[in-house]
Amino acid sequence: MKKINKTHLSVAVLLLAVLLFPLMTQYKNFVFHTYETKVFQKSIYYGLHDSAFVDYYSLVENEKGYQLGKAKVTIKDESFIHDGDEIEMTSLIDDHSFEHVLEKEDLYHYNLDLITDKNLGSVNQLTLEIKNKTTGQTLSIPLNPSELNVYTGQNKDFTVKELYVYKNRIQLGSINCANIDQWKKEYDNVRIEYRYKKPESTSNDQYVVFYKQMGTIDEILNHYSTDRIDVKMPEDILLQNLDLSIVIVLEGENDLAFSINLSKVNEVKS
Numbered sequence: 001m002k003k004i005n006k007t008h009l010s011v012a013v014l015l016l017a018v019l020l021f022p023l024m025t026q027y028k029n030f031v032f033h034t035y036e037t038k039v040f041q042k043s044i045y046y047g048l049h050d051s052a053f054v055d056y057y058s059l060v061e062n063e064k065g066y067q068l069g070k071a072k073v074t075i076k077d078e079s080f081i082h083d084g085d086e087i088e089m090t091s092l093i094d095d096h097s098f099e100h101v102l103e104k105e106d107l108y109h110y111n112l113d114l115i116t117d118k119n120l121g122s123v124n125q126l127t128l129e130i131k132n133k134t135t136g137q138t139l140s141i142p143l144n145p146s147e148l149n150v151y152t153g154q155n156k157d158f159t160v161k162e163l164y165v166y167k168n169r170i171q172l173g174s175i176n177c178a179n180i181d182q183w184k185k186e187y188d189n190v191r192i193e194y195r196y197k198k199p200e201s202t203s204n205d206q207y208v209v210f211y212k213q214m215g216t217i218d219e220i221l222n223h224y225s226t227d228r229i230d231v232k233m234p235e236d237i238l239l240q241n242l243d244l245s246i247v248i249v250l251e252g253e254n255d256l257a258f259s260i261n262l263s264k265v266n267e268v269k270s
Contacts, residue, residue, distance in 0.1 A: 045143035051077035065118035085134040168233040187252035197243040
């Protein structure tokens with residue numbers, strides 16, 4: 001009986017060695033994405049009203065709960081507001097209300113701050129209330145979900161995730177590296193160039209770099225920030241209509257640069 005057990009053990013060890021050998025010798029040919037970041041639910045809302053317009057109202061569900069706001073509000077009715085009037089804006093979500101801190105661009109244009117709430121449940125109805133506290137006038141603007149494009153891209157060792165594109169704006173996500181410790185042996189810093197291809201361009205200067213990130217490998221790679229970087233382009237540059245890509249430049253004794261094309265994976269709707 002003991003002899004049989006020893007035989008079984010020997011066979012098991014032999015089979016294990018057969019399985020481990022190709023994994024150990026061909027490790028670099030396997031892509032293990034062990035540094036996946038959590039995908040959060042994000043929606044973009046807009047509101048149309050005869051007297052005002054709300055654009056790029058963001059609603060994000062993450063580990064903090066909900067983040068809401070960061071919208072641009074344009075008051076179109078000149079009779080609603082006058083110099084010196086005090087304006088208040090409140091988000092009404094089902095039975096919850098959140099008063100925003102406003103950044104005033106001019107008399108008719110305002111930016112909402114981003115509010116975080118841990119206790120907000122499901123979102124069924126979303127309204128922005130604009131109140132002129134000086135005159136007592138109030139506008140209630142229902143907000144509706146808008147199309148939001150999500151982009152991703154990857155090669156053998158690097159994965160680009162959660163780039164959100166809406167019209168002429170993009171929110172940057174994360175860049176994951178499967179074998180980060182190996183890269184850190186040769187390179188110290190990394191530079192990321194976000195770019196789009198000029199439509200119908202045939203020259204060598206066919207790409208426009210619209211944003212750069214620079215830092216150490218630990219600062220840039222395998223890192224997700226809830227305070228996402230929001231890049232706004234000129235109004236006539238609609239990013240969802242352009243070919244997007246990034247260039248990763250690893251800086252060390254001998255720099256290494258390569259590009260990753262980004263592709264639209266789906267359209268997120270609330």
